[in-house]
Amino acid sequence: MDKKLQLTDDILLSVEKPARYLGNEINVIHKDTSAMAIRFALCFPDVYEIGMSHVGLAILYDFLNRREDTYCERVFSPWSDLEAIMREKGLPLFALESQDPVKDFDFLGFTVQYEMSYTNILNTLDLAGMAVYSKDRKEEDPIVCAGGPCTYNPEPLADFIDFFYIGEGEATLPVILELYKAHKAQEGTKDDFLVKLLDIDGIYVPKFYDVTYKDNGEIEAFTPNHPHAKPSIKKQVVMNMTDAPYPSKPLVPLIQTVHDRVVLELFRGCSRGCRFCQAGMIYRPVREKDVDVLKKQAKELIQNTGHHEISLISLSSSDYSGLQELTEYLIDEFGNDKHVNLSLPSLRIDQFSLDIMNKVQGVRKSSITFAPEAGSQRLRDVINKGLTEEDILNGAGEAFQGGWTRVKLYFMLGLPTETFDDIDAIAKLGQDIVEEYYKLPKEVRKRRPQIVLSTSFFVPKAFTPFQWSPQNPYETFMEKQDHLNKKVNKKNIKYNCHDAKTSMLEGVIARGDRRIGQVIYAAWKNGATFDAWSEFFRFSHWDDAFNRTGIDPLFYTVRERNYEEILPWDFIDVGVTKAFLYQELQRANEGKVTPNCMDGCMNCGAKGFGGGICYVD
Amino acid sequence: MLIRIKFAKKGTMKFIGHLDLIRNFQRVFKKSGFPIAYSEGFNPHQIMSIGAPLSVGVTSDGEYMDVKTTENIDCLTYCDILNRHTPTGLVIISMTELPDKAKSAMALIDAAKYKVTLKHTVITEKMINKLMTMEEIMIHKKNKKNVMREINIKPGIFHMALPEPHTLILLLATGSHMNIKPEVVLQSLCEVNDIPYDKYDYTVHREEIYYKNDQGFMPLNHV
Numbered sequence: 001m002d003k004k005l006q007l008t009d010d011i012l013l014s015v016e017k018p019a020r021y022l023g024n025e026i027n028v029i030h031k032d033t034s035a036m037a038i039r040f041a042l043c044f045p046d047v048y049e050i051g052m053s054h055v056g057l058a059i060l061y062d063f064l065n066r067r068e069d070t071y072c073e074r075v076f077s078p079w080s081d082l083e084a085i086m087r088e089k090g091l092p093l094f095a096l097e098s099q100d101p102v103k104d105f106d107f108l109g110f111t112v113q114y115e116m117s118y119t120n121i122l123n124t125l126d127l128a129g130m131a132v133y134s135k136d137r138k139e140e141d142p143i144v145c146a147g148g149p150c151t152y153n154p155e156p157l158a159d160f161i162d163f164f165y166i167g168e169g170e171a172t173l174p175v176i177l178e179l180y181k182a183h184k185a186q187e188g189t190k191d192d193f194l195v196k197l198l199d200i201d202g203i204y205v206p207k208f209y210d211v212t213y214k215d216n217g218e219i220e221a222f223t224p225n226h227p228h229a230k231p232s233i234k235k236q237v238v239m240n241m242t243d244a245p246y247p248s249k250p251l252v253p254l255i256q257t258v259h260d261r262v263v264l265e266l267f268r269g270c271s272r273g274c275r276f277c278q279a280g281m282i283y284r285p286v287r288e289k290d291v292d293v294l295k296k297q298a299k300e301l302i303q304n305t306g307h308h309e310i311s312l313i314s315l316s317s318s319d320y321s322g323l324q325e326l327t328e329y330l331i332d333e334f335g336n337d338k339h340v341n342l343s344l345p346s347l348r349i350d351q352f353s354l355d356i357m358n359k360v361q362g363v364r365k366s367s368i369t370f371a372p373e374a375g376s377q378r379l380r381d382v383i384n385k386g387l388t389e390e391d392i393l394n395g396a397g398e399a400f401q402g403g404w405t406r407v408k409l410y411f412m413l414g415l416p417t418e419t420f421d422d423i424d425a426i427a428k429l430g431q432d433i434v435e436e437y438y439k440l441p442k443e444v445r446k447r448r449p450q451i452v453l454s455t456s457f458f459v460p461k462a463f464t465p466f467q468w469s470p471q472n473p474y475e476t477f478m479e480k481q482d483h484l485n486k487k488v489n490k491k492n493i494k495y496n497c498h499d500a501k502t503s504m505l506e507g508v509i510a511r512g513d514r515r516i517g518q519v520i521y522a523a524w525k526n527g528a529t530f531d532a533w534s535e536f537f538r539f540s541h542w543d544d545a546f547n548r549t550g551i552d553p554l555f556y557t558v559r560e561r562n563y564e565e566i567l568p569w570d571f572i573d574v575g576v577t578k579a580f581l582y583q584e585l586q587r588a589n590e591g592k593v594t595p596n597c598m599d600g601c602m603n604c605g606a607k608g609f610g611g612g613i614c615y616v617d
Numbered sequence: 618m619l620i621r622i623k624f625a626k627k628g629t630m631k632f633i634g635h636l637d638l639i640r641n642f643q644r645v646f647k648k649s650g651f652p653i654a655y656s657e658g659f660n661p662h663q664i665m666s667i668g669a670p671l672s673v674g675v676t677s678d679g680e681y682m683d684v685k686t687t688e689n690i691d692c693l694t695y696c697d698i699l700n701r702h703t704p705t706g707l708v709i710i711s712m713t714e715l716p717d718k719a720k721s722a723m724a725l726i727d728a729a730k731y732k733v734t735l736k737h738t739v740i741t742e743k744m745i746n747k748l749m750t751m752e753e754i755m756i757h758k759k760n761k762k763n764v765m766r767e768i769n770i771k772p773g774i775f776h777m778a779l780p781e782p783h784t785l786i787l788l789l790a791t792g793s794h795m796n797i798k799p800e801v802v803l804q805s806l807c808e809v810n811d812i813p814y815d816k817y818d819y820t821v822h823r824e825e826i827y828y829k830n831d832q833g834f835m836p837l838n839h840v
Contacts, residue, residue, distance in 0.1 A: 010817035018632040252644065305648070306647040306702070308643070308644075
């Protein structure tokens, strides 16, 4: 009953939340490590509670452990208190299930979800006792791989990762594992294996490619240096979502995490085509799951976890064709005496969704959220956010009538073509919503409305129509924020401000090339870790890193790129073509909206995957 | 139906704090189909309460929780069912039906018995005598308002014994009117006898929780 632990009791009792490090959750998978052909350490490079709330990790954990020859275990970043002890005592980073050092594994795989986790990736390698740069790692070290949305531009991490997996893990991981098994039996070198990977679609091995640069800093050429290295790496996707494996017995942490709930994935992809949104482009085409399968999964998941909440997740859940049928079923099946709450993020606010929210038991009428992203209709058309002022005001009005008094709105500052008039429009929209509330008859206005405006700063991303666009410099971001802050009438409106330093760094990394690896390395050497956590983030670590490496962050952020320029990620084929993205950029500049994929095909290129929404009449 | 559940918290479960323990039980009840009653109102919650929260790091064979069910159940059967759904280290030992007007575990508790196992520190009978013959054992403790106060813990130490060289048995006041933790007693013992106190040199195990009646200290499931 007392399982082997890497950390002694006195260490565990001296750190915050020791349960992060035990690997004893409900539904945890234990296998005989000596009988495993492949040991895979799957790492979410952030703290346990964040990583455990990520459904992608749960899917891969389940998927890999379905194989009898493979044992997939989890690795998270130790919190700073434990890291200090590990470094002082020379304790190696370990995987949770077996508590064995990461160094003993065949693979160390990172899921890369946000740019500000990059220094944690380097820190993970170092804590595991491995060299941070791929070229310096030893033959016996695990093979280091990475996937996830950020790796669609793999170049900033190219020097640290042995191979990247572009696409959805379920699609090609089995091929890689079979290849590895055969390779291991033949006792080949790590290099032999990486060469074999070149024949597999979706795999990018950075060492087999060279980059040269022009005097002005742009890429001159990106060329394979191995005969088998493909000039273009094609994204791998699962076309049949209905039959795709999905964890029916997911891990249930013993401590509270960010999301303690059952998660139903309705579909992958998004048909809306917002021009700032990377996910909306790289996950195309839309592939739905059958509603009957979702009903069955919901039941199994509640049964196997004991959770009290079901959450429907997808990029835009309102677009799911079976939404009404599914929510009605879930309310009938789990509402009332079963005490399971339904949570519905990213819904369009209309009568239907308000009706559902009214029916759902246990929903405190806390707040209604809109994400107009831009204040003026002109700018919303530029970004192709299919939401009109009328939609927002009507939605808010209906919500007020339904008893909600709190409305949250999300915006971005610094979108392409933005002017101060567009920023003023954010404040005005907030005020218009307040007035919408005071249109209600006096007797139903029980308390004051509370409008919360939040802004983030626009970060242009690879594989979006704005991949060529300049990002605002730091000073402009802050000036715009101050401007808006002064415009907001604070009586019923709260405005949430941020600092723009991390947005600037995200901007550098998101469109970074291979040279940015040096900056990440230098920042990490300066002590940067947990950059996504404001209590740890120190811009000086990064500022110094730019100075030392001689790399100008503005080259990556404020510069407008030409269509002819070779972009660092051009060799990745996500299906959506560069020509389509550029056409979308031009339509943006003309303020022309592009229809939802449901309403008309614009031939973005995703049809090439041969399925999904592109083929629905 | 009111039920008192006796459970053990062992092994790695000792690292789970009180609020997380409650959350785990909520999921166990839900998963197992246990007919637990929910409170009325806008945000219904399971009707359950744990007698005396256990500190993180302490194991126990004698924890108690009162629950209300919506129907009469066979305690023996449900003991097995619940155990199939608990996390490793959390074990339901017994379930006892309570009379309708029973006092809650929380209101009932007077004392708890602890076994303290020391790794290196040597405690002798003489040392115990030295502490226990003192008229007052004063310690400094922060109250709820975070103000330091001096309190005499002597009346809260009901019994202290040394059955083996490295094992200390303590029967201490527990509950809402007086609550003495074993580490406080051990600290005082070390202080009085001029030996160093090391908080990582021992483990604490709670063996049982009691209420007091005419016959003496009674385990909480003695209804």
